[in-house]
Amino acid sequence: MSLVKIAGLHKHFGSNHVLKGIDLEIAEGEVVAIIGRSGSGKSTLLRTINGLESIDDGEIVVDGATLHAGDKDLRPLRLKVGMVFQQFNLFPHLTAGENVMLAPTVVKKTPRAEAMEIARKMMAKVGLAEKFDSYPDQLSGGQQQRVAIARALAMNPRVLLCDEITSALDPELVNEVLSVVKQLAAEGMTLVMVTHEMRFAREVGDKLVFMYQGRVHEAGPPRELFANPQTEELASFVGSIN
Amino acid sequence: MAYQFEFTPVFEHADLLLKGAGFTLALTVTGAVLGIGLGIVGAICRAWQLKPFNWLFGAYVEVIRNTPFLVQLFFIFFGLPSLGVKMGEWEAAVLAMVINLGAYSTEIIRAGIIATPRGQLEAAASLAMSRAETFRHVVLRPALQKVWPALTSQVIIVMLGSAVCSQIATEELTFAANFIQSRSFRAFETYFVTTAIYFALAVLLRQVLMALGRRFVIGRPA
Ligand SMILES: Nc1ncnc2c1ncn2[C@@H]1O[C@H](COP(=O)(O)OP(=O)(O)O)[C@@H](O)[C@H]1O
Numbered sequence A: 001m002s003l004v005k006i007a008g009l010h011k012h013f014g015s016n017h018v019l020k021g022i023d024l025e026i027a028e029g030e031v032v033a034i035i036g037r038s039g040s041g042k043s044t045l046l047r048t049i050n051g052l053e054s055i056d057d058g059e060i061v062v063d064g065a066t067l068h069a070g071d072k073d074l075r076p077l078r079l080k081v082g083m084v085f086q087q088f089n090l091f092p093h094l095t096a097g098e099n100v101m102l103a104p105t106v107v108k109k110t111p112r113a114e115a116m117e118i119a120r121k122m123m124a125k126v127g128l129a130e131k132f133d134s135y136p137d138q139l140s141g142g143q144q145q146r147v148a149i150a151r152a153l154a155m156n157p158r159v160l161l162c163d164e165i166t167s168a169l170d171p172e173l174v175n176e177v178l179s180v181v182k183q184l185a186a187e188g189m190t191l192v193m194v195t196h197e198m199r200f201a202r203e204v205g206d207k208l209v210f211m212y213q214g215r216v217h218e219a220g221p222p223r224e225l226f227a228n229p230q231t232e233e234l235a236s237f238v239g240s241i242n
Numbered sequence B: 001m002a003y004q005f006e007f008t009p010v011f012e013h014a015d016l017l018l019k020g021a022g023f024t025l026a027l028t029v030t031g032a033v034l035g036i037g038l039g040i041v042g043a044i045c046r047a048w049q050l051k052p053f054n055w056l057f058g059a060y061v062e063v064i065r066n067t068p069f070l071v072q073l074f075f076i077f078f079g080l081p082s083l084g085v086k087m088g089e090w091e092a093a094v095l096a097m098v099i100n101l102g103a104y105s106t107e108i109i110r111a112g113i114i115a116t117p118r119g120q121l122e123a124a125a126s127l128a129m130s131r132a133e134t135f136r137h138v139v140l141r142p143a144l145q146k147v148w149p150a151l152t153s154q155v156i157i158v159m160l161g162s163a164v165c166s167q168i169a170t171e172e173l174t175f176a177a178n179f180i181q182s183r184s185f186r187a188f189e190t191y192f193v194t195t196a197i198y199f200a201l202a203v204l205l206r207q208v209l210m211a212l213g214r215r216f217v218i219g220r221p222a
């Protein structure tokens, strides 16, 4: 049984047909890396999985929570899905710890003391226990992104979506974020990452998804796909990256 | 012949001036708390386009911003009784100030709300926070923080504008000054002292509001 099941997914922005029938299944604990050229629909696909974008046709099921065209109540889905953004998007008026505590207290009504404990655990997990009381603008980009991961994890999601989470970082800060992700993967977290880090995708990914013009053009084990692309488009994309 | 300054007749009524200044402050504080509260509600309706309230608040803001405060006050105090709505001069003055400040702060706070970066809203949504939860915990404080200096200035403008409440015999500072002037015939001295008091009140109020902003709105050590 797959944890995430996407079937016949279509999405338009006005007359721009951005997702043209996506079918994708993700098993529990699987690490999926999504690659593809800019504008191929990677972010849009990720954003539909937690209801940040509405869908026009098809179905998304995450651990029993469903999304169809026209659905208004997105809460059940969002409770199952965490997301980390390229630009971190920490709440600037709250400390790192408060950022992590906010959703558990507000959404899940977790008692403060318990939420604090969860937050401390998550901050320790991303290696930032000592930054609990720092404000976002007192942290480096890499640290902010790790807090953003801790914030998503504090809601105990079944799957974590990461949209180019190292793209806004200085090169020397990329690894500290990737190593957190690697550790999550090793702990069995289900991950869907849009990434340009091909080496990372190859090392950590269980499945590689190549998006091309709004479709899943090729999918399979990363090593096989990189070594032996079945389509010209993937071959040329891999060529252009390396 | 040179004018002989004579402040004694003014200071003989120091108690009236003090009481008037107290009234002005009380009027301003009440008006500010309720007016900013009204402004937050108005700003939410406008920013979220909650029909029909966004339209109602839009019309309200336009009417208030394009008419004189004195006329608004007269309308409430002299006009409304014709419809059977009667109130004392204190209530009328407070109501006029709330309505006036409410309109300006609706626009000021709305500007703060719509300046919220989209990424903040998306992060909150991805954490399964509802729109109301997002507003309360993510949007409101940074929005108020951004516009707090503008709100502070508006509160001071309203405090200075409250002088016209003397026209309906609200016993605030200007009312006291007019009374003292009419008894002492010392216009220069009376209004000189009154001006100084308004100035001091405005400076004081600005300091207090900025301190409040740092403490409650910004809410973090600088
Ligand atoms: N909010 C939006 N409104 C209109 N068009 C959008 C929006 N978001 C993305 N698009 C369009 O959808 C297409 C896919 O974008 P995106 O999913 O961001 O691609 P990728 O992440 O692969 O670079 C692009 O043509 C982009 O211009």
Ligand SMILES: [Mg+2]
Residues within 6 Å of the ligand: A042, A043, A044
């Ligand atoms: Mg993208």
